[in-house]
Amino acid sequence: MKTITGTGIALIGGLLLSGAMACASGQKRVAVVRTKTMTTSTTVPAPVDPDPDGDGILGDADKCPKKAELVNGFQDEDGCPDVKPRVLVKLKTVEITEHVQFANNSAEIKPESASLINEIATVLKNHPEVQLVEVVGHASKVGKAKYNLKLTQQRVESVVAGLVNRGVAKDRLNPQGLGFYCPLPNATTEAENRRVEFNILYRNGKALDVERACPAAINAGVELSKLLPIPAPAPAKPAGS
Numbered sequence: 001m002k003t004i005t006g007t008g009i010a011l012i013g014g015l016l017l018s019g020a021m022a023c024a025s026g027q028k029r030v031a032v033v034r035t036k037t038m039t040t041s042t043t044v045p046a047p048v049d050p051d052p053d054g055d056g057i058l059g060d061a062d063k064c065p066k067k068a069e070l071v072n073g074f075q076d077e078d079g080c081p082d083v084k085p086r087v088l089v090k091l092k093t094v095e096i097t098e099h100v101q102f103a104n105n106s107a108e109i110k111p112e113s114a115s116l117i118n119e120i121a122t123v124l125k126n127h128p129e130v131q132l133v134e135v136v137g138h139a140s141k142v143g144k145a146k147y148n149l150k151l152t153q154q155r156v157e158s159v160v161a162g163l164v165n166r167g168v169a170k171d172r173l174n175p176q177g178l179g180f181y182c183p184l185p186n187a188t189t190e191a192e193n194r195r196v197e198f199n200i201l202y203r204n205g206k207a208l209d210v211e212r213a214c215p216a217a218i219n220a221g222v223e224l225s226k227l228l229p230i231p232a233p234a235p236a237k238p239a240g241s
């Protein structure tokens with residue numbers, strides 16, 4: 001018969017203790033798993049912000065959901081920021097965002113306006129449906145009426161020549177000076193009235209309802225140049241070209 005020594009008792013006690021700890025540990029792990037499962041099942045997904053860039057254009061309509069639209073009258077529906085071009089074809093006008101600059105008392109276009117004239121030429125060449133543009137010159141009310149009328153005519157003829165030099169067909173452009181008779185209704189300075197405008201007279205085989213001169217110019221006897229007949233519309237481009 002064997003006697004269990006003190007060391008043997010200690011060993012058995014140790015085994016029992018470690019077994020009890022393992023059991024306790026195992027129960028604890030089960031408890032952790034259960035807790036985790038419960039947490040997952042009760043999680044509510046965070047609400048999705050329908051307009052993360054805050055530009056008011058939602059869902060698929062916003063082509064740039066993380067970049068806000070720049071509302072500037074140019075492509076304001078796609079939800080993407082953009083830079084408004086200096087030259088924009090509208091329904092009845094080719095709008096320019098800056099003035100064509102001329103030398104003082106001269107029809108010479110200043111060199112700083114050369115890139116603007118380039119851009120106008122490019123836009124007109126890209127829009128063959130715009131068949132006739134009246135290039136209208138206005139002066140500020142400084143100096144004599146007759147002198148201003150002549151200067152505005154010479155200035156728009158310079159603009160037309162610049163566009164023709166850049167490849168725009170001459171018969172798409174009609175220069176018309178109007179002197180100082182037609183100031184802008186909301187002008188705050190006389191300088192704003194010195195301007196060149198581009199009015200679309202014919203488009204896609206149709207004459208547009210455009211006022212060629214203000215009543216003051218007509219009353220002053222300003223003669224409007226005769227227009228050529230409306231040319232046939234440009235043939236439609238074949239699909240895929």
Ligand SMILES: [Ca+2]
Nearest residue numbers: 070074075076
């Ligand atoms: Ca825009």
Ligand SMILES: [Ca+2]
Nearest residue numbers: 064067068079
């Ligand atoms: Ca956007």
